[in-house]
Amino acid sequence: xxxxxxxxxxxxxxxxxxxxxxxxxxxxxxxxxxxxxxxxxxxxxxxxxxxxxxxxxxxxxxxxxxxxxxxxxxxxxxxxxxxxxxxxxxxxxxxxxxxxxxxxxxxxxxxxxxxxxxxxxxxxxxxxxxxxxxxxxxxxxxxxxxxxxxxxxxxxxxxxxxxxxxxxxxxxxxxxxxxxxxxxxxxxxxxxxxxxxxxxxxxxxxxxxxxxxxxxxxxxxxxxxxxxxxxxxxxxxxxxxxxxxxxxxxxxxxxxxxxxxxxxxxxxxxxxxxxxxxxxxxxxxxxxxxxxxxxxxxxxxxxxxxxxxxxxxxxxxxxxxxxxxxxxxxxxxxxxxxxxxxxxxxxxxxxxxxxxxxxxxxxxxxxxxxxxxxxxxxxxxxxxxxxxxxxxxxxxxxxxxxxxxxxxxxxxxxxxxxxxxxxxxxxxxxxxxxxxxxxxxxxxxxxxxxxxxxxxxxxxxxxxxxxxxxxxxxxxxxxxxx
Numbered sequence: 001x002x003x004x005x006x007x008x009x010x011x012x013x014x015x016x017x018x019x020x021x022x023x024x025x026x027x028x029x030x031x032x033x034x035x036x037x038x039x040x041x042x043x044x045x046x047x048x049x050x051x052x053x054x055x056x057x058x059x060x061x062x063x064x065x066x067x068x069x070x071x072x073x074x075x076x077x078x079x080x081x082x083x084x085x086x087x088x089x090x091x092x093x094x095x096x097x098x099x100x101x102x103x104x105x106x107x108x109x110x111x112x113x114x115x116x117x118x119x120x121x122x123x124x125x126x127x128x129x130x131x132x133x134x135x136x137x138x139x140x141x142x143x144x145x146x147x148x149x150x151x152x153x154x155x156x157x158x159x160x161x162x163x164x165x166x167x168x169x170x171x172x173x174x175x176x177x178x179x180x181x182x183x184x185x186x187x188x189x190x191x192x193x194x195x196x197x198x199x200x201x202x203x204x205x206x207x208x209x210x211x212x213x214x215x216x217x218x219x220x221x222x223x224x225x226x227x228x229x230x231x232x233x234x235x236x237x238x239x240x241x242x243x244x245x246x247x248x249x250x251x252x253x254x255x256x257x258x259x260x261x262x263x264x265x266x267x268x269x270x271x272x273x274x275x276x277x278x279x280x281x282x283x284x285x286x287x288x289x290x291x292x293x294x295x296x297x298x299x300x301x302x303x304x305x306x307x308x309x310x311x312x313x314x315x316x317x318x319x320x321x322x323x324x325x326x327x328x329x330x331x332x333x334x335x336x337x338x339x340x341x342x343x344x345x346x347x348x349x350x351x352x353x354x355x356x357x358x359x360x361x362x363x364x365x366x367x368x369x370x371x372x373x374x375x376x377x378x379x380x381x382x383x384x385x386x387x388x389x390x391x392x393x394x395x396x397x398x399x400x401x402x403x404x405x406x407x408x409x410x411x412x413x414x415x416x417x418x419x420x421x422x423x424x425x426x427x428x429x430x431x432x433x434x435x436x437x438x439x440x441x442x443x444x445x446x447x448x449x450x451x452x453x454x455x456x457x458x459x460x461x462x463x464x465x466x467x468x469x470x471x472x473x474x475x476x477x478x479x480x481x482x
Contacts, residue, residue, distance in 0.1 A: 001133050061172040062453050064378050064416075065315040066165070068323040069308075069363060071187045071385035072137060076402050077410035078391065078431045079348050080108050080356070083124045088312045090393050091430050094400060096351045102275035105423055110356035114412075115363040119368060119421040122413045122481060126425025128438045129387045129409045134187075134332050141190040141323075141447025144472050159460065161445050162321035163199035164470050169461075173318025175281040177202035180314055181323040182307045185330040189323060194462050201323065207286045211303050211382050216344045217328040219303075229283050234240055240415035286310065299365055302358060315370075315379050320452070326359070335385055339398020347400035348393065359383075367414045380416030380451050380461025384476045387411065391432040416451055418481040442475020450477040 076093070078084055082095045083106055097106040100118040107115055107123075114121065123465050130137035136156060138147035147158035162179040171178040181189055181201035192199035207228040212220045235373055284290055288306060291313065299305040304326055311322040327334040329344060337351035345351050353360050370376040387401035388409035396403060408427055414420060425437035449471065456475075459467040 020393050022222075049454045061170055061318075061320070063172050064169075064380075064452050065172065065319065065375075066162075066321050066380045066382065066448060066451065067308075067311045067315065067366070068162070068321070069190075069359075069381070069383040070137070070141070070188065070323055070325050070332055071328075071333075071335045071359075071383065072134070072184065072325055072327035073336030073345070074385045074387045074389060074404060074409070075137065076337065076348060076352060077125070077408065077427075078402075079352055079386040080111065080388075081123050081410040081412060082427055082431055083108055084429070084431050087430060091391050093333065093393050093402075095353075102421060102423065105275050108356060110353065111360045113360045117364060118369070122418070122420045122424060123410060124413070124439050124478075125408075125423045125427055126434045126437050126439055127384070127408045127409045127411055127444075128404050128440050129435060131277075132386045132406045132441075133404075134336070134386045136187045136190070137333075138190050140384060140386055140441055140444070142193075143441045143470070143475065145441060146472075147190065154462070157193040158190070159193040159195045159199065159461065159470075160201070160323075161448055162201060162323060163190070163192040163195050163278075164449070164454065164458070164460075165321045165452055166192075166199045167195055168454045168458055169320055171318050171320055173281065176285065176314070176318045177282075177324075178319065179321045180204050180319050182310075182325055183323075184325040184327045187330075188325045188327060188333060190308050193210050194460055194468070204286070204310065204314075207282070209288070210306055211301070213328055215329045217334070219438040226286065229286070268350060281317050285313045285319070288313075294404075295369065298369070300361065302362075304358065305362050305365065309369070312366060312369055312375065316375060318374060333385075335399055338391070338396055338403065339394070339401025341398050342396065342401060347398055348402060351401075363412075363414075370415060376415040378415075379418040380418070380448070381414045382411065383413075384411035384447075388431075391430040405432075407432065413481070414458075418451075420481075424478065424480050439478060440473050440475055441472055442473035443478055444475075445480065446471045447477045450482075 007452050026290070031165040079093045083095070084092050085097045085106065086235050096109040098109045098112055098115045100107055102118050106117065131145040133148055133150050136149055138149065138155065138158060139145055141160050142158040143161055144158040147155050148150050149155035166178040169178070179199065180202045182204045183189055186457055189201065191201065205224055207226055208224065210224050210225045212222040212224060214220055288309065288476060289298065291309065297310065299309045304324070307324050311324055334345065335355065336345050337347055338345055340347040340350055363381070367376065367381060370379050370381070387404055387406040390405045393400055393402055395401055426435045427433060427441060428435050449458070451457060456471050458470040460470065
């Protein structure tokens, strides 16, 4: 950075080695070019360059978007959307049920707001989540059962659905990244995998000012600083644009020096970094102070709710895919409610119980607000975790916890211009296995790709150059929703 020549800061352009002499000359055209490019290092923050995903999209933006509410840890389907009120306590659990806007359909008593507007949602009670695990959480976020790094050697290489969207659809507007994630832990989210780091998510916490919570959900009194939009000392918007202009003037020289395309790629990175930092669209989207007070109060001050409001602002600004990692804990996730004797997660009553009213407020407020902003028809809201939980309560020596149960789980959807006000599929009497209409991870990914206009036969290459289908297991869009 200018004015700090003696310091040794790493930055996005360190790999250019601008100060290294080449060959036997003291100064070459290539070295001069590299020095010029490295001058852009005042931008720092390498994560900004992840926004370059939009440059690789292969289809015209459609205005469509997805907000994924990722319930990290695996919420109990029996204690949320697929209750069994007539069963014995050890199966039923500690919660009662409430009637809903769908006649004859009941959900957990701690989801009263969603119950009143369930005619705007779809519940899927028969999601086949076999082989899904967590840390990392991959299968449901990729649509691939082989995306299980704990048991598959290349399991961590399958790209997130959001990464596929970033490549083949891109952002809906220039100046914003296509795929944004609020991430509590790296192990909670799928990344670009075989597609490369180009299509990793843009990590939102680096760009937003948000309250900081500890591992059990208590406010620390601290706030993140949105450092991604902060300039290095002495760097101004004018200087950024001057450097950008200089790079354009060197375009002909650059192309003559590098026929491999690598400098063209770097130029793309630089342009998008400038768009993000110097441009206003992304900065405005991440700035909650721009939102009317009554809307901010409607969402509330809780961290997760503020992220939901930011998600609405991001899709409004043109982001195509937003994932919110709904977790306090950085390990397996806050929804991993094994039991009261297994801190910090707790069991169903003391662990899951406090989460449900918060989630109830978050998802209903988000859906209402998207509708108010005329965004709901284009925005598909999905809430789910990795798997369900055991039909029997009190596992692992606990009094009221439930263990992992990848045989079946529930999920809910809203918006996206799809048909809602229905329940798809069912489980056996105790909620342990699918009774009717299994929905696979491939079906979910196919539904999302159809939403974006991405062909279901889309492929990508693995590390050996072999084509792999983005949609697996002959997955098909969920017909009841179309």
